[in-house]
Amino acid sequence: MTDPAQIDVIAPNFKKRLSGVTSTVIRLVPLQAREIAIATTGPELPADMPQIPLSALPLMSRSGPSGARVWHARRNIEMLAGLGLKYLLGKRLKLIFTSASQRHHTWLTKWLIRQMDAVIATSDKTASYLERQATVIRHGIDTETFCPVDDKAALRRDLGLPETGPIIGCYGRIRAQKGTDAFVDAMLCILPDHPGATAIVMGRATDKHQDFEQDLKNRVAAAGLSDRLLFLPEVPVWEMARWYQALDLYIAPQRWEGFGLTPLEAMACAVPVIATRVGAFEELIVDGGTGALIDAGDVDQMVAATDAVLRDPARLAAWSQAARQHVQDHFRIEQEAAAIIAIYRSLLKRG
Template identity: 35%
Template sequence: MSESYTTPVPTDEVELIIGNSNSNFSGVTSTMLQVLSYQRDMINLRVMGKHFLSDQSLAINFWQTAWMCRKPLKNGKWRIFHARRVDEMIQGVILKYLFRAKIKLVFSSAAQRHRSGSTLWLTRQMDGVIAVSNRSASYLAEPPAMINPHGVQIENYSPAPDKVKAWQALGYGGKYGIGILGRVRKQKGVHLFVQGCIDVLNKYPDYNAVVVGAISGSNKDLVNQLKAKIEAAGLGNRITFTDELPFAAIPKIFSALSLVCALSDNEGFGLTVLEAMSSGAAVLATQAGAWEDIVRPGIDGYIVPVNDQQAVTEKMDQLLADTKKLFALGRNGRINVEQQYGVEHEAIRLVEYFRSLQ
């Protein structure tokens, strides 16, 4: 363990402590790191936990946090402790009420499920609660202080200058590409996507499809069943399962796709749609996560009910029937993301809210 992580940190003017309790990389971790890359230029901060930090000088541990927060800032204001997980709320409560840390507790809630009694109690100990979508806000016992949607790093997810050339360069065949990205399992709606492709691709010979994502052992039977249906429909050379690809390859696929489908049963937020829109792809998404908040029907793409095969097939047919409009939806989505859903927008809103609490 490095010395910078074990010794007291002379950081009297640190205003923000960010929870980072999970040693497994997750969507929450990814969001935290992306927002952090902008927040660090806006506010003096430290991260409680060294997991996945590219700059370890920002990391402090629980005891360093308790030591640092035994007194308020020099101007008398209290620091902000930002939790994104239940165990981080617990850490914050212990710091504030057992160690008497001079901190204000803020919790960002993404879950779309009813909370346990203990989690509800923890949430009530927070000085501020933020929801990442209207749907996640509906599961809170009380209205949140603000709704702050996640953002995407638009410089990493950008449209290809020529989507036809970019798609053909990937080698999946066809003139245009459509896809679904994420872990390959039924909850993600992969079966809906495949059946939609089987139903409509023969009408649109210029389009080929990809299913991009890791296939776990427990989902191999599902994939084998879907592949058998694809072969029976004579589309074996037009619908490709890529399996897991290197992370660096994913933005290239997004940038080349003309349509991205996100058909999950449920999501905490669902960055896939923002990544697709930022990449200039039209989107077809279900009523899950924050997607209803983000997608403007008929402008960026369309929203369909969860687990509704007929609706998926009908909208996919409608989208592929007019390539010119499909590309226009993708361009609209990119503008929408640039104006509202960059990571910097999320970071700015958070910092403004934190400072309003101090």
Template identity: 50%
Template sequence: MAQPLDDITVISPHFKRRLSGVTSTVIQLIPEQRRQGLGILTLGPGLPPHLPKMRWSQLPGLWKRPKSGGNRVWHARRNNEMLAGLVLRDILRMPLKLLFTSAAQRHHSRYTRWLISRMDAVVATNAKSGSFLQVPHTVIRHGVDLDLFHPSGEVDAAMPADLKGRHIVGCFGRVRHQKGTDLFVKAMIELLPDHPDWMAVISGRVTPEHSGFADQLKAEIAAAGLKERIRFLGEVDDIKPWYRRLTLYVAPSRNEGFGLTPLEAMASGTAVVASDAGAYAEMIIENETGAVVPAGNYIRLRDAIAAFLNPQKAIEAGRKGRQHVEATFGLSREADQLSDVYARLLSTTPPSPHATVTQGNG
């Protein structure tokens, strides 16, 4: 059933079918925003059915202002979503304010810079991403749902029986060079023979263009005689129990936008070793909740993992990680800060031909 637009003040488009970090953010964030009383709907494919959505056929309804009598916010997170917002606002003259959230940690193309320059406000997901923006912006770090991701003192009944009594180190995400899956596998091949109580699991999508990469990793594992101790799980429908089952989580990415998985792991009471890609270094307290190493540096990654194959050290880091996420990265905090940005946009007059942006420190 289509959601009425009368009380809707924020539209969060999602123009991608495949699961991504942006998808995970939207799935977690929008229910929290709704709980806080925000009138927000999604638009587009690739999202679960429980999220509140508007239909494409309802787009003409955006010409009509909400009950509040003001504008609506179009909150884009991708180039195509920014472009759609520009068409709706500047060509079709719909009463919209355009907000863009940037997670990229690289210099933007000329086209992307032009799109960003037309936004009414810009948010960066971390300080490093903000450093690549050439416009004023507000830094708002992503949060994690502390009810969905939580520690558990019990072994999940759905876990394979032969994992009982083992400590598990995991690496989750798409299996590809960018994600550093090969670095993780190499470290496991080198370290696990000396740690018989540990096993490793890898979960994530293998797309056709990266199938050769994944096959090579599996061949290396087989050649090392570790097929039973380093397992590819494929895509897992519900990854949350696996986070709770891990003793150590590794995020070895060579490149990231923001990257939620270390937060999800720490919220689940699991220690984390991560590269300094994305916002990982801003999440982890060195030697307390885990460790951060230079992206792509295999030796530093291997040695950091080795240090946390001490179960007592890893378990204590996981306990501190949960406390750290509760204090700093709760989802409600992200929702609150975004609400402040929305409020500033909705309290201003319609945009001039050259849109301005709001600056803040998050």
């Protein structure tokens, strides 16, 4: 554990379950810790991360080594905690909130955002929903961890996947909002026409979505495709790169999304992406260059786009190469970390 007295920036992560926000914190904090005294706090974080126990927050010194500390929240509950530490417990804090949501906020969220010293938006669309000035900093990817693999067949063998034939992936929460059913419906059309192909749904259905998941599995079984459309359990963030590296094509079928990190993770591994026009996807994917964009919920478009690229290996190879280069040029995590650290330093200077 890290001594709070040595920390200038605290990036809380109060959610136990894996989420995009948790993934962001786990990726960014160790990298930022090379340049600034930062730690996270929250339940069930990787042991090797710089972190402060939740129980130490009320007892930590009023000021940090540079005066006021920065508290970087990414959820409402974390903004509330920052305000409590500042105004109820007298801690000297500068408050930042990162917003990824693309919707009109509740009165509570609007009020919380107004209390922040700085706001970051993860896309231009997100910024348009905020009723105050925000700095747009798009998410980045660790292109050393998320990278192409030299021997894809060996990796697939190690993961228990078919060594040959295209593999199409869809990762994340299993629910209607994420478009998992649209992906399954599209694959039920694609797989019979591409006998060597395999599709993967990887993720977890929370309790209220387990009937939804079971219905999808039943539909796949009824089509006789359970051995080719696989439902695999969620894996930890630090294991995800291997599952992207095994793919030939990734599909992001969301009906709604805040930002949506999975297309960047796939493209960094030289995997082209077919994605819906939601979240930040239109700002991430070059339509016809690193993949294709389709309308949310449109299974026919998903089928057509997938079929076209599977039948054109040269296009798939070109998209693969361009996808990797696109992420390296525009979406490296070092760029994201540096931009956020610049805001931290600006706030720390104000004391």
